[in-house]
Amino acid sequence: MRGAHAKQVLKFLGSQKLATVMMTFLLILTFLGTLEQAEHGLYQVQKMYFESWGLVHFFDLSFMKIPLPLPGGLLCMIIFTLNLLVGGILRLQINKRNYGIFIIHVGIAVMMSAGLVKLVASEDGFLRLWESQVSSEYISHHEWEVAVFETGQSQVEEHRIGQDRWQAGARVIIDPVPGLPFELEISGALDNCSAQPIGPNWKPSSPAIGGWGLLEQPRAAENEQNLPGLVIEMKPTDSSDDRSQKALLWGGQNYPWTFTVADRSFAVALRKVRHSMPFSIRLDNFEKVDHPGIATAKEYRSDVTQRTGQDDRRVRIEMNDPLRDKGLILFQSSWGPQNAAPGDELFSVFSVVRNPSDHWPLYSCIVIAIGMAITFIQKFLAYSKQQAKKLKEVAR
Amino acid sequence: MEPAGLPLSRRSKSHETSIIERQFWNHEKVLLSLLAFMLCSCTGSSQANHAYDDVRVIQEAVHPILPGATHAQRFGRDRPRGSTPEPAGAPALAYDLPDGWVDAPLTEMRRVNVLIAGHPDGECYLIVIPGGGSLRQNIDRWCQQMDQEPISDDAVHSLPPVAILGAEGVRFEIDGTFTDGFSGKVVSDARMVVHVLPIGDSTLFVKAIGPRTLLQSEAENLARFVISLRLERNSQPQQPPPSSLRWGTPEGWTVDGPRPMREVTFLVGEETSCWITVLGGDAGGALANANRWLAELSLDPIGPEQLSTLSTAQMLGGEAIIIDGTGPYSSMGSPPQSDWGMIGLIRQLGDRSVFVKMVGPAADVAAARESMMQLVSSLEISR
Numbered sequence: 001m002r003g004a005h006a007k008q009v010l011k012f013l014g015s016q017k018l019a020t021v022m023m024t025f026l027l028i029l030t031f032l033g034t035l036e037q038a039e040h041g042l043y044q045v046q047k048m049y050f051e052s053w054g055l056v057h058f059f060d061l062s063f064m065k066i067p068l069p070l071p072g073g074l075l076c077m078i079i080f081t082l083n084l085l086v087g088g089i090l091r092l093q094i095n096k097r098n099y100g101i102f103i104i105h106v107g108i109a110v111m112m113s114a115g116l117v118k119l120v121a122s123e124d125g126f127l128r129l130w131e132s133q134v135s136s137e138y139i140s141h142h143e144w145e146v147a148v149f150e151t152g153q154s155q156v157e158e159h160r161i162g163q164d165r166w167q168a169g170a171r172v173i174i175d176p177v178p179g180l181p182f183e184l185e186i187s188g189a190l191d192n193c194s195a196q197p198i199g200p201n202w203k204p205s206s207p208a209i210g211g212w213g214l215l216e217q218p219r220a221a222e223n224e225q226n227l228p229g230l231v232i233e234m235k236p237t238d239s240s241d242d243r244s245q246k247a248l249l250w251g252g253q254n255y256p257w258t259f260t261v262a263d264r265s266f267a268v269a270l271r272k273v274r275h276s277m278p279f280s281i282r283l284d285n286f287e288k289v290d291h292p293g294i295a296t297a298k299e300y301r302s303d304v305t306q307r308t309g310q311d312d313r314r315v316r317i318e319m320n321d322p323l324r325d326k327g328l329i330l331f332q333s334s335w336g337p338q339n340a341a342p343g344d345e346l347f348s349v350f351s352v353v354r355n356p357s358d359h360w361p362l363y364s365c366i367v368i369a370i371g372m373a374i375t376f377i378q379k380f381l382a383y384s385k386q387q388a389k390k391l392k393e394v395a396r
Numbered sequence: 397m398e399p400a401g402l403p404l405s406r407r408s409k410s411h412e413t414s415i416i417e418r419q420f421w422n423h424e425k426v427l428l429s430l431l432a433f434m435l436c437s438c439t440g441s442s443q444a445n446h447a448y449d450d451v452r453v454i455q456e457a458v459h460p461i462l463p464g465a466t467h468a469q470r471f472g473r474d475r476p477r478g479s480t481p482e483p484a485g486a487p488a489l490a491y492d493l494p495d496g497w498v499d500a501p502l503t504e505m506r507r508v509n510v511l512i513a514g515h516p517d518g519e520c521y522l523i524v525i526p527g528g529g530s531l532r533q534n535i536d537r538w539c540q541q542m543d544q545e546p547i548s549d550d551a552v553h554s555l556p557p558v559a560i561l562g563a564e565g566v567r568f569e570i571d572g573t574f575t576d577g578f579s580g581k582v583v584s585d586a587r588m589v590v591h592v593l594p595i596g597d598s599t600l601f602v603k604a605i606g607p608r609t610l611l612q613s614e615a616e617n618l619a620r621f622v623i624s625l626r627l628e629r630n631s632q633p634q635q636p637p638p639s640s641l642r643w644g645t646p647e648g649w650t651v652d653g654p655r656p657m658r659e660v661t662f663l664v665g666e667e668t669s670c671w672i673t674v675l676g677g678d679a680g681g682a683l684a685n686a687n688r689w690l691a692e693l694s695l696d697p698i699g700p701e702q703l704s705t706l707s708t709a710q711m712l713g714g715e716a717i718i719i720d721g722t723g724p725y726s727s728m729g730s731p732p733q734s735d736w737g738m739i740g741l742i743r744q745l746g747d748r749s750v751f752v753k754m755v756g757p758a759a760d761v762a763a764a765r766e767s768m769m770q771l772v773s774s775l776e777i778s779r
Contacts, residue, residue, distance in 0.1 A: 195471035
C-alpha cells in the first residue's frame with residue numbers, strides 16, 4: 001500500500017503536467033518581474049520574484065488593486081528540478097534508445113543546481129582602486145553589516161553582525177565575547193534613512209541622540225542608494241561600570257562610533273559587508289580610450305599586480321577578459337569619477353564575484369550538447385534504417 | 397519589547413505596499429521569524445540574544461577613526477579626506493623633504509605624513525582638527541603621553557613662536573617615554589616636538605615623535621621641514637568661494653584681508669577685531685564652543701543649564717546665544733592680554749553653525765557692542 005502511494009507521488013513529481021505547470025509559472029514570474037523591475041529596481045524584484053518561496057503580485061488598476069498569489073521562483077525551480085530528476089532520470093527506463101534523453105536531463109539538472117549553488121553560496125561586490133592603491137578586500141553591493149573592533153591594534157579583529165539580524169527593526173542583543181567586554185543592543189533599524197540634526201520642522205524616526213536623529217526615507221528603487229540606520233547601545237559587562245552608551249549608526253556616516261570600556265577604545269561601524277580576498281590587488285595603471293571627439297569611453301582596461309604571499313603576478317583586466325583565481329573573478333566594470341576632466345586622475349572599478357558554480361553552466365551546456373548529439377544521431381540512424389527498409393520493401 | 401525577527405513591524409504606512417512587504421515567504425525572513433517565535437515561546441522573553449556572526453582578521457582598520465567624534469563629525473558634510481583628489485585648482489600642501497626623509501602613506505587624518513630620516517619609529521605628520529582644544533589641554537595630553545608631569549602656566553605662555561604656513565604658531569618640545577594611546581606602541585627615551593597653529597576655529601598640528609637621539613640629530617632638518625610647509629595651487633588660481641552669508645559692514649569698520657576658515661574679518665579698532673565663521677553641522681555643539689571662548693578669558697566653564705539662561709539676540713531668523721565677558725585674554729598660547737573683552741554669538745542652523753566673535757580691549761569692545769549688533773541683525777543667508 002505504502003509502495004503504491006510512493007509510486008503515485010513519484011509519478012506526480014515526474015509528470016509532464018507538473019513540468020508544464022512549473023514552466024508556465026516561471027514564464028508568468030519572468031513576465032511580471034520584468035514589468036515590476038521598472039518601478040522597483042532589479043535587486044528587489046530578484047528577491048521578490050525569483051529568490052522567494054511565494055509572493056503576491058498586485059495588478060494595479062486605477063480604481064483598485066487586484067492581488068494574485070503566486071509561487072516564488074525559488075519554489076518553482078526546486079519543484080521543476082525535482083520533476084526533471086524524477087521524470088527524466090529516476091523513472092526513465094534507461095536503454096540504448098534513450099541514452100541521449102537521459103544525458104540531456106542530467107545536463108539540465110546540473111544547470112539548475114548551478115543556480116541553486118549561486119543563490120546559496122555566491123558572493124559579489126566591487127573593488128575600487130586609484131592608481132598605486134592596494135586592497136585585499138571587496139565590498140558587497142547590497143548587504144550591510146555592523147562591525148565591532150578595537151582601535152589602534154596592529155591586527156584588527158572585526159566582529160560582525162549581519163543585516164538579517166537587525167534588518168526589520170527588531171531589538172537584538174549581542175552577547176559579550178572574549179575581547180569585547182560589553183553587550184550590544186541593536187534596535188530600531190530603518191532600511192533607508194538620513195541622519196540629520198534635530199530641528200523644529202521634522203520629527204525623527206529614531207530616538208534623538210546627541211542632537212541628531214534618523215529620518216526614515218522611502219526605499220529607493222536602486223537598492224544601492226538605500227542607506228540603513230539603527231540605534232545601538234553598549235552595556236559594559238563589568239557590573240561596577242554602569243556607563244552604558246547609546247549612539248546612532250547610519251550607513252552614510254563619515255566615521256565609526258567610538259567608545260571606551262575598561263581603558264580600551266572600540267569602534268562600531270555600520271557598513272556594506274566587506275569580504276577578504278586571498279590575495280591583494282594593486283592598480284598599476286588604468287587606461288581609458290575615448291571615442292574620437294567625445295568623452296565616451298570606447299574601451300578601458302586596468303593593469304594590476306596580484307600579490308599572493310610574496311609572489312607577484314602582473315595581469316591586465318579588461319572588458320570580457322577578467323582575472324580568475326582562487327575562486328574569485330574580477331571583471332573590469334566601471335571607472336570614475338564620471339565628471340573627471342581630461343588629465344584628471346581616474347579610479348578603476350572591478351566587479352568581484354565568488355561563485356563556486358562559476359563553470360557549471362558551461363559543463364551543463366556541454367553535457368546537454370552531448371545528449372542532444374546522441375539523440376539526434378540515434379534518431380537519424382533510426383530514420384535511415386527505416387527508410388532503407390522501406391526502400392527494400394518497395395524494391396521487392 | 398518587540399519580538400526579534402518579526403518582519404516589517406516598524407515600517408510606516410506609506411510603505412505598506414512596498415515590494416518587500418509583498419514577499420510573504422522570503423526564506424530568510426520565514427526562518428528568522430520561526431526562530432524568534434521558538435525562542436520567545438521557550439523563554440517567555442520578547443527579545444533574542446545572539447552571538448556575533450563571524451570574526452574577520454585584517455592587518456589594519458579599513459575605516460578612518462576619529463576617537464570621540466561627535467554626531468556632527470560622524471554624519472556631517474565634512475567628510476574625511478582619503479584617496480579622493482582635491483578639486484582642480486584647490487591649494488595643496490607642499491613641502492621640501494629633507495635628505496633621507498621618506499614619505500609615508502597618508503591616512504584620513506594625516507595630510508602630510510613622513511618618516512624622519514626614514515626611521516620606522518620617527519614620525520612627523522600634519523593634521524588639522526576642528527576646534528582642536530586649548531593649548532593647555534593639548535599640552536597636558538602630550539605630557540601624559542610622554543609620561544611627564546604637566547608643565548606650568550608660565551612655561552605654556554613662554555613657548556617659543558614658530559612660523560608655519562606664513563603665520564605664527566608655537567612650538568612645544570618634551571622628552572620622556574612615549575606611549576601611543578591608540579596603538580599601544582611604547583618608545584622609551586623619546587622626544588616629541590609639536591608645532592601648533594590655530595586657523596580660524598580649527599587647529600593645525602605638525603607633530604614629530606621618535607627616539608630622542610634621532611630627533612636631536614634631525615632637529616635642523618625638522619625646523620627646515622616645518623618652514624618649508626606651504627600651500628601651492630596645482631593650476632590656475634581660483635577665487636575663494638563666495639560666502640554663504642551677506643552682511644552690512646557697520647560704519648567705521650574696515651574689512652581685513654581673507655583669513656583661513658573665516659567668512660570675513662573686520663578691523664574695529666587698533667587692537668579690536670570681529671569675524672564671522674561658518675562651520676558644518678553643530679561644530680561640536682554650542683556648549684563646547686561657549687566654554688572654549690570662556691576659557692580664552694580664563695573664566696569658569698558653564699553647564700547646559702547655564703547655557704540655556706544666557707542672553708540671546710536675533711540673528712539669521714532665530715535666536716543666537718551671546719557669550720561675553722572680560723578678563724585676561726589668551727588664545728592658543730598667545731601672551732595674555734589683561735583687561736580684554738569678548739562678545740561672541742553662536743547660531744545653529746541645523747546644517748551649519750554661524751559664529752560671530754569680537755575681541756579686543758574691554759573698553760573698545762564695549763564701545764563697539766552696538767555696531768556689532770547692527771552687523772548681527774544685518775546678516776542674511778545667501779545660499
